[in-house]
Amino acid sequence: MENRGLFCTLCYLMFNAPLLFIVTATFTEVPKDVTVREGDDIEMPCAFRASGSTSYSLEIQWWYLKEPARELAHELAISVPGSRSKV
16 A cells, blocks of 8 residues: 555656746736727737746636726735735
């Protein structure tokens, strides 16, 4: 049984080792606020650059929030690390 635990540990490290390294990446283009009418098409370009010999990909997901931004600011302030506020 000991050998199986060692084997599982080695397999984990072999498959996940590339994920353990720190990657230096920066956004080179960030989306801007856009005001549109219902049914309008919009384009929100976004790009990043990562350094290293391995190729990287980035998945970006967008959400539409119906709540006004001022209500969200309060929620964001509560979730700040180190904040002692309780919901």
